Amino acid sequence: MEQRQYKTSPRFRGYLFEREVRKKLEEMGFFVFRSTGSFKVDLIAFSPKGNVYWIECKLHRDLSQKEKQRWEEIAKTYHAHFVVVNRFNLKQFLFLLKSNEGI
Template sequence: MGYKYKKGSNFERELKKMFENKGFAVVRSAGSHGIDLIVGKKGKIYAFECKTTSKEKFYISKEDVDKLIGFSETFGAHPYIALKMNGKILFINPHLLTTSGKNYSLDYYKICPIATDFKELIGEGKQIKFELI
């Protein structure tokens, strides 16, 4: 088992435990199937592609994102890329990403404003919205 695979599977298990601790039912899909976790609670269903990096920039293939979106549409789930970057867990709606090639570039400083944190995703945190006057 390679280091990258082990690092990724450890992150999947970490997320699985986080959701279970908040009362969600979780299914982990071991191996590379395009969907790593399916999470649900009281009618809210999420599908996650999990990625981890120690760098400030990460690339995810358009193919992986398309698989996540396609599965989620068929299953009736909300798709998210769960990205552990610099030790921080971010949840990114793949519909907000743009690409001009085969990969999406996830730059930490550009992704943070559109990403959701764990508490906000599960409905425990509040997103602060500012109104322009």
């Protein structure tokens, strides 16, 4: 019997990537919220040490440098770190997080 290949929308694939990132962070001991609505940040993660990370998950394209700087400034006013995570830098991001958080 032939298996069917189902196409998924870009939005749904993005949601699945967010879930993957969230799961990995929770496995590291982070408390993670999923942001809904028009807020640019997809996930808000609290580390075991109390650090706060605003995480934008992107499958393909990246934010412009101007957008990144704007969000970094906003996050800084709330004592948070703004990070853009994609399929290509996910492992590096998790490695750096483990190093910075002492996990």
